Amino acid sequence: xxxxxxxxxxxxxxxxxxxxxxxxxxxxxxxxxxxxxxxxxxxxxxxxxxxxxxxxxxxxxxxxxxxxxxxxxxxxxxxxxxxxxxxxxxxxxxxxxxxxxxxxxxxxxxxxx
Amino acid sequence: xxxxxxxxxxxxxxxxxxxxxxxxxxxxxxxxxxxxxxxxxxxxxxxxxxxxxxxxxxxxxxxxxxxxxxxxxxxxxxxxxxxxxxxxxxxxxxxxxxxxxxxxxxxxxxxx
Numbered sequence: 001x002x003x004x005x006x007x008x009x010x011x012x013x014x015x016x017x018x019x020x021x022x023x024x025x026x027x028x029x030x031x032x033x034x035x036x037x038x039x040x041x042x043x044x045x046x047x048x049x050x051x052x053x054x055x056x057x058x059x060x061x062x063x064x065x066x067x068x069x070x071x072x073x074x075x076x077x078x079x080x081x082x083x084x085x086x087x088x089x090x091x092x093x094x095x096x097x098x099x100x101x102x103x104x105x106x107x108x109x110x111x112x113x
Numbered sequence: 114x115x116x117x118x119x120x121x122x123x124x125x126x127x128x129x130x131x132x133x134x135x136x137x138x139x140x141x142x143x144x145x146x147x148x149x150x151x152x153x154x155x156x157x158x159x160x161x162x163x164x165x166x167x168x169x170x171x172x173x174x175x176x177x178x179x180x181x182x183x184x185x186x187x188x189x190x191x192x193x194x195x196x197x198x199x200x201x202x203x204x205x206x207x208x209x210x211x212x213x214x215x216x217x218x219x220x221x222x223x224x225x
Contacts, residue, residue: 006155032211043203043216044156089155097163099144099210100171103155 003027004092006104014112019077021107023090026071030092034101035064035075038087047088048075080111116140117217119204125223132191134220136204138184144207145187146214147171147179149200156203162187163210194224 006023013019023033034049050057050064050073057064063076077084090104116139126132136145144163148156148171158171160179168179176198178190191198201221205214 002154034213036216041219043205043219045216046213049213093211096210098169099163099207100158100161101146101156101214102172103157105153105155 003102004104010108012110013080019080021075024072031095032093036089082111085111119217119220123221134189136187138206142206142208144210146205147189148203196224199224
C-alpha cells in the first residue's frame with residue numbers, strides 16, 4: 001500500500017507556465033518531505049525538501065507548499081522551461097532511527113516550447 | 114552520481130537463477146539503500162544498511178537478500194529470480210540517513 005499518494009500521473013505545460021504536483025500522506029510520523037527529479041536513464045536527484053514545521057520553502061523556480069493539518073504538500077515549478085521536463089517524485093521519511101523513504105508514484109512533466 | 118557505481122548496468126537472466134547486483138561508493142557514507150523502480154509504483158525500498166553488517170528490510174524485501182561486509186559495498190541478491198523481479202534497481206547512499214539520498218545510475222534487470 002502506497003504511503004504517499006501523488007497526482008497527477010502526468011502533465012503538460014507550456015514554456016513559462018506553472019507546473020503543480022500534489023502529494024498526500026497518512027502517517028503523521030513522517031518528518032521530512034523531499035522531492036526528487038529524474039531524467040530518463042538517470043537516477044533520481046534531490047530537488048528540494050521541507051520539514052513539517054515550515055509551511056513553504058522556495059529555491060529558485062521551485063517551491064514546496066506544506067499543509068500539516070491536511071497532510072498534503074505540493075511542488076510548484078514557476079516559469080517552467082523545456083529543461084524541466086522530467087519525472088518528479090515526492091517522498092516522506094520516517095524519523096530516527098529508520099530514516100526510510102516512502103515515495104509517491106511519480107509525475108511526468110512535459111514542458112512544450 | 115556522487116561517487117556511486119552499480120554493476121552490472123544491464124542484465125538478462127532466466128527464471129530460477131540467482132543474481133547479484135553490486136553497489137560501490139567512494140563517499141564513505143554510512144547508509145546504503147536498494148530500491149526497485151516500476152511504472153506506477155515510484156521507487157520502493159527493498160533493503161537498507163545503516164552500517165557494516167547492519168541491514169534491515171524495506172517494504173518489498175521478499176525474494177531478496179543483502180550483504181554489507183565493507184563500508185563501500187552493498188550487494189543485493191535475488192535468490193531465485195522470477196519474472197516479477199524484472200525492474201530497474203537503484204542503489205542510494207546517505208551520510209546521515211535522513212538528509213539527501215544520492216542515487217546511482219541504476220541496473221536494468223530482465224528476468225525471462
